[in-house]
Amino acid sequence: MxxxxxxxxxxxxxxxxxxxxxxxxxxxxxxxxxxxxxxxxxRGKALRCFSTITPERIGSTSRRCRMRIHLVLRTLVVLAASALLVLLAAACAAPKQAAPAGESSEVRVVAREFSFEPATIEVQAGRPFTLILENQGAVEHEIEVHEADIHLHAGPGQTVQGTFTIATAGTYEIACEIPGHKEAGMVGELVVH
Incomplete structure (x- = not known):
C-alpha cells in the first residue's frame, strides 16, 4: 500500500x-x-530464541539463536554437573559409623623403615577389631603391644592380620621390637575408648 x-x-x-x-x-x-x-x-536474547522455536521452524533458526541455545544448554549442563559433584563430595565426607557391637572393624597400619602410618590407632573397648600390618619396607617389621597381648610380624612386602579384642580402655604403646627399630623411632599409640 x-x-x-x-x-x-x-x-x-x-x-x-x-x-x-x-x-x-x-x-x-x-x-x-x-x-x-x-x-x-x-526479552532476554536466549529466551527470545527459545520462544521462536516451533515445530515448523526447527532447523531454520538463525545461527545466532542456535549459538545462544547452545550456550544456555551448556551452562545448564555445567551447573548440573557442579551440583552433582557437590552432592557426591558431601556423601563421601559423611562420617562413617562405627561397627556395631559384635562386628569386627578393620585397622590398617603401614610399616616402613622406622615408622608406622598411622602412628596412632583408635579402637573401641570390648569390640573386636582386625589389625592389618602391611610391610612396605625392605626389612622385616612387627607390631607389638605388650599390655594387650598383640603381636604381628611381617617380612618385606608381606601383609599379615589378626583379630583382637581389648576390654580395658586406655592408651597403650605400640612398637616394632626388632632390635634397633624401636630406638630408631618405630613407635606409636593404641588408644582404646
Missing part, C-alpha cells in the same frame, strides 16, 4: 501500527507497554 504524506499522518496502516494507532508518532502513549512499531517488548 502506498502512503501519501496526507494519509500517512492519519492512517495507522501506513505507519506499520495497524493494531495500535498512535496518538502521536513520538508519544510514549502511542504504543502499549513496551511495543515499538509492531515489535513486542524485548
Amino acid at each position: 502506498l502512503c501519501d504524506p496526507v494519509s500517512r499522518a492519519t492512517n495507522s496502516t501506513c505507519l506499520g501500527l495497524a493494531r495500535f494507532p498512535p496518538v502521536s508518532r513520538c508519544s510514549p502513549a502511542a504504543y502499549p507497554s513496551g511495543w515499538v512499531r509492531n515489535h513486542p517488548p524485548r
